[in-house]
Amino acid sequence: MKKLLMLGGTEFVGRAITEDALERGWDVTVFHRGRHAPPPGVRAVHGDRTAPGGLAALAEGTWDLLVDTWSGAPTAVRDTARLLAGRAGRYAYVSTCSVYAYPAPAGRTEDGVLVEGSPDAGPTAYPEDKRGAELAVQEAFGDRALLVRAGLILGPYENVGRLPWWLDRTARGGPTLAPGPRDLPMQYVDVRDLAHWTLDAAEAGLGGPYDVSSPSGHATIGSFLEACAAVTGGAAELRWTDPERIVEAGVEPWTELPCWLPPGELHDHMFRADVTKALSAGLKCRPVEETVADTWAWLRSLGGKAPLRPDRSAKGLDAEREAALLGLGR
Secondary structure (H helix, E strand, O other), X not given: OOEEEEEOOOOHHHHHHHHHHHHOOOEEXXXXXXXXXXXXXXXXXXXXXXXXXXXXXXXXXXXXXXXXXXXXXXXXXXXXXXXXXXXXXXXXXXEEHHHEOOOOOOOOOOOOOEOOOOOOOOOOOHHHHXXXXXXXXXXXXXXXXXXEEEOEEEOOOOOOOOHHHHHHHXXXXXXXXXXXXOOOXXXXXEHHHHHHHXXXXXXXXXXXXXXXXXXXXXXXXXXXXXXXXXXXXXXXXXXXXXXXXXXXXXXXXXXXXXXXXXXXXXXXXXXXXXXXXXXXXXXXXXXXXXXXXXXXXXXXXXXXXXXXXXXXOOXXXXXXXXXXXXXXXX
């Protein structure tokens, strides 16, 4: 493959894929709304997939591969896929493990039960939107469609607010609430490993669904937070706290304590998938310490303030609530 059309390509996952393709020497066209600058070296074309005539800039051209990260109305993916089905070799859609119906058991594979979705739907909810988009891609591209079902994605360019919040928090130092148990497995993928695998898989002609995350336990909440504390200067004193106490206090896992889920049904659903299929297809996952260190370096290059997608809420635990949980006087 030599020619890539990246739908998006200026932020987080899209940017990582674009940069990986450029490193391969590919000819990259980035189709986006023009709100953020793409990496240098691409051909940029502008359009809004939600607007009438928004795909006009793609009326001509051929590509070996399309990569798409869209998370809104499935109709946007449907219209794009139909327009380009005869002018592109393959379509890789970055989806999500949220397309699996809750609760998925520990050890779930790509054969797990899926949520309902429709390629003809407007925006509904994130899982249904992503599933509808998957169906839209498969409808237009058949076995030329690659469905990349990622879970938690971490790394440089993150615009969701999870890892950047923990880095900011450990950088402030002092007693720091660390949600336990310390050896609780995490399952995630570094955005650069996701990008590299996606392009490799597409180039190899793979199709169908793949759950693209590290093996469960590749990192633990302990190794993750200890890496954050170490890379930000070692001033944070991690105080491991029982999950029952955190939940009883009304603290919201995942949002107030990003990347953490207490043991149980939700943890099994998000962090205990069997990802043998992607690993067998070449997925390689770097150490959590490398992901954390590189994200911290990127965050410092921005002056410490990470971008946040306008459709995502701010993450993190209020300092006063944290102090109360730790029994600290204010």
